[in-house]
Amino acid sequence: NGAVGANDCTLNLNVPCGQAAGLILAPCAPAGAAVISEGKIESLAAGTNIVIEAANTITVCNLTDNVLLLPAGANLTLRTVTGDIVFADINDQVTATGCGTISILAGVCGGTASIIAGNLVTAGRPILLTAGTAPGSNIALNQVNAGGSTVTITTGGEILDNNAGALNLIAGTVVMNAGTGIGAADPLETTVANITATTIAGDIRLLETNGALLVNVSAGTGGGIGNVNICSAAGDLALVTVNAPNDTVTLS
Numbered sequence: 001n002g003a004v005g006a007n008d009c010t011l012n013l014n015v016p017c018g019q020a021a022g023l024i025l026a027p028c029a030p031a032g033a034a035v036i037s038e039g040k041i042e043s044l045a046a047g048t049n050i051v052i053e054a055a056n057t058i059t060v061c062n063l064t065d066n067v068l069l070l071p072a073g074a075n076l077t078l079r080t081v082t083g084d085i086v087f088a089d090i091n092d093q094v095t096a097t098g099c100g101t102i103s104i105l106a107g108v109c110g111g112t113a114s115i116i117a118g119n120l121v122t123a124g125r126p127i128l129l130t131a132g133t134a135p136g137s138n139i140a141l142n143q144v145n146a147g148g149s150t151v152t153i154t155t156g157g158e159i160l161d162n163n164a165g166a167l168n169l170i171a172g173t174v175v176m177n178a179g180t181g182i183g184a185a186d187p188l189e190t191t192v193a194n195i196t197a198t199t200i201a202g203d204i205r206l207l208e209t210n211g212a213l214l215v216n217v218s219a220g221t222g223g224g225i226g227n228v229n230i231c232s233a234a235g236d237l238a239l240v241t242v243n244a245p246n247d248t249v250t251l252s
Contacts, residue, residue, distance in 0.1 A: 038068050046072040046098075057083035060118065063092045073098035079105040080113060087118035090142045090162060096122040107132030115139045115155075116162065124149045127171075131155035135179050141168045141188065148172040148193075155179065158202065161186040167209070178202065187229070203227045203247075211235020218243040 034054075041050060048071055052058065058078050060068075066089075070076055076096060078085050085106045096102050102120050105128070107113025113132035117140065120127050124147030131137040133156040140162035144151050151171040153159055156179040161168055166189065173194040176182050181202030191209045196216045198204075201224020204217060211232050218241065219226030228242055228249045237251055 038063055038065075041076075042069055042071065044071050044074065046074065048074045049077075050074055051077045051079065053077075053079045053081070054083065055081045058085045060085075060087045060092065060094075062089040066092050068092070068094045070094070070096045070100055073100050075101045075103070077103040077105065079103075079108055081109050082107055082111055082113060084114045084116070086114075086116045087142075090116065090118050090140075093119035093121060096125065098123060099125060101125045101127065103128040103130075105130045107137060110134070112136045114157070117141055117144070119143045119145070121145045122149065123147060127151045129153045129155075131157065133179075137179075139178075143167055143170070145170040146172070150175065153177070158182070158184060159188070161188050165189065167191060181226075182206075187231075199226050200224055201226055203229065205229045206231070208232045208237070209234065211237060213238045214240060214242050216241045216243075220244060220246045 058080055085104055094102060100122060102122055104115055106115045110133045112134040114137050115129055115131050119142050126149050127144055127146045129139055131139050135157050137155050138157040138160055139153055139155045140160040142163045149171060150173040151169055153176045158181040159176055159178045161183055168188045169190040169192055171192050174192045176197040179200045181199055182197050183205040184203040187205035187207045189207045192212050194213045194215050198218045198221050200222035201220055203226050204219045214237060217228055219228045225246050226244055227247045228244045231252045242249055
């Protein structure tokens with residue numbers, strides 16, 4: 001929120017030999033909650049590989065200026081061992097410039113861990129979101145914009161629309177794999193050239209703005225019930241594989 005973080009000094013504490021600065025790892029952090037400021041992250045050197053890990057939860061607090069602007073060419077990884085990763089204000093934005101990438105990894109040891117994401121933007125570089133493997137591990141999207149690059153989203157639960165009708169995904173390629181649904185309750189709005197989306201069970205519902213190549217869109221791959229419903233507002237839907245073996249496919 002613009003203030004100095006109580007644990008800013010831990011950002012480069014106990015960095016493994018040969019690793020560039022910009023780490024705060026769960027075993028190195030002080031016991032209890034650690035607070036790292038936006039200003040400290042933004043002041044790191046260009047090209048820094050920034051990795052912030054927590055044993056439990058990471059919360060991106062409400063940013064006063066609404067934007068965490070990473071150093072030029074810096075990569076950001078937010079990673080939890082077992083807990084959620086949550087943006088307190090989903091309208092806050094993380095912006096990576098140059099060759100910088102963004103990775104948000106909740107519950108890397110499996111189990112139930114969810115992501116409530118803000119706006120994530122790169123300059124045409126990949127964005128990765130991965131939540132826990134359990135069915136209750138959901139990923140709620142505001143807007144994820146990788147330009148012409150790839151967005152990869154994987155979770156044991158659902159991938160949810162969390163911005164009331166605005167675009168959720170802007171990318172050259174999107175790869176989504178979910179346990180129990182993709183846009184099932186409220187379709188994801190996309191501007192994407194190539195779409196891969198699969199569910200073990202549960203619907204896949206997308207609203208595409210200008211046509212796309214459906215590389216592999218398959219609902220209910222694990223034997224569960226799941227519809228595929230994809231609508232293109234303008235432009236054609238080109239098909240490679242579209243499959244709902246236990247339910248219905250609707251394309252328009």
